[in-house]
Amino acid sequence: MHFNEDFLQYIWKFRxxxxxxxxxxxxxxxxxxxxGLQNTNAGPDFQDAxxxxxxxxxxxxxxxxLSSLEWKQHxxxxxxxxxxxxxxxxYRDDEPVYRSNGTKVPTLVLFNRISQELYxxxxxxxxxxxxxxPCESRIGTIDGLLIQNWLTRVLIExxxxxxxxxxxxxxVNRGDWEETFYQFLAANFGFKIxxxxxxxxxxxxxxNILAKHKNNTMQIEALIFGQAGFLTEDLADEYPQLLKKEYDFLQKKYNLKPIEKHLWKFLRLRPLNFPTIRLAQFAALVATSNxxxxxxxxxxxxxxFFKLFDDxxxxxxxxxxxxxxxxxxIANKTMGKASVNVLLVNTLTLFLFTYGNYHQLERYVNRSLKLLEHLTVEKNSIMDNFALLGIKVKTAYESQALLELKNSYCDHKKxxxxxxxxxxxKLA
Known part of the structure; x- marks a missing residue:
């Protein structure tokens, strides 16, 4: 028989x-x-046996x-x-094992005690x-309620x-939740790419620099486009020229160093997803939201939550x-509902969940999960493949759980x- 220690732990756990x-x-x-209870941390595999x-x-x-030799090897x-x-x-007994105090540990050998059918x-x-x-040929036979209960646990993970x-x-931000939220929201405006x-x-x-210019939208836009590296070159149109003029002054005032323009990716993106458009949307959000x-x-x-992004x-x-x-x-450049949906999934639900756990306020954790139940499913190949297996996904609550299931369990054959x-x- 060829198997991993995980299989032997499974055998022992369920006898x-x-x-x-x-x-x-x-x-x-x-x-x-x-x-006993399986231990997922350091120490013996099962506690309170x-x-x-x-x-x-x-x-x-x-x-x-798998072998008693591993006692000493580990x-x-x-x-x-x-x-x-x-x-x-x-599974195999090769030699007796002893504790650090010199006493012998009783050993049970499972060789010839595991059925060929189960193996x-x-x-x-x-x-x-x-x-x-791994279970693509069988997952469709599993009761939907069991899958839903497991997905809830995986989502929390x-x-x-x-x-x-x-x-x-x-x-790093010295406990400043607003600054941390601002940084995470900005990162998610980049939509992975x-x-x-x-x-x-x-x-x-x-x-705090942006906050000083809340009453001047042009300066907010100048700061954001300037720090993004888009105002370092000579520009022909009046609007970017005005931005550059504002930024040149503000850059000196706050001793700012812009990031490199070449870091931004345009290739294979739809024009509506160009970083320049996302930066314009981000600037508009910063300018209108305190x-x-x-x-x-x-x-x-x-x-x-959607109304927070309506303006x-x-x-x-x-x-x-x-x-x-x-x-x-001419084309509408306001954020579409699908884009807002992604921001809500990746930023707002995470902050509600973390804030609730951090401050031990269960109502925010519940709001996070409730929001996920109302958000739509992300469109990607993983969701498409689960759909082909008969797994009906209706909300981001389920799709986020399935992403975790695929990435943390299925891909590693756990x-x-x-x-x-x-x-x-058990059913096979």
């Missing part, structure tokens, strides 16, 4: 091995009262290895944290070649992981331009840590 006539390698009768050896009931931890024989191990569960199902799930995800970057940025230069722009242009995060935290109903009206110059000095046909994978192995 899916022959439980008859169990004995330790020393010949003592063994009874498993409880396999309960076993009976002979007439003695033991409570402690269990450690799982340094457990010198690690006091493993002195609490009451049972060593292995075959596992091997088919993990090792067979699949086009999209996704938000918690993404919160780490936010809280780290908050530390230009996320990095947008983030660099925001960090090079603190919000304390935007505070407004977000005050907003309760999902529909009202983004760019300078009239952009009505017939996508870039400076390059006239084009089927034995996945609620869907475990169910498939």
């Amino acid at each position: 899916l091995f022959d439980m008859n006539n169990l004995h330790t390698t020393d010949g003592e009768e063994l009874q498993i009262i409880s396999p 309960k076993i009976k050896i002979g007439d003695t009931l033991w409570a402690g931890n269990a450690e799982i290895h 340094g457990h024989h010198t690690n006091n944290a493993y002195n609490s191990v009451i049972l060593h569960v292995v 075959t199902r596992y091997h088919h799930l993990i090792f067979d070649q699949k086009q999209f995800i 996704r938000l918690q992981k993404r919160s780490i970057a936010l809280t780290e940025a908050l530390k 230009n996320a990095l230069p947008f983030e660099m722009l925001a960090k090079s242009l603190p919000q 304390n935007l995060l505070s407004k977000v935290l005050e907003t309760r109903e999902p529909e009202a 983004i009206k760019v300078n009239a110059y952009w009505d017939n331009h996508y870039q400076f000095d390059k006239p084009s046909v 089927c034995l840590q996945c609620g869907v994978g475990i169910k498939i192995l």
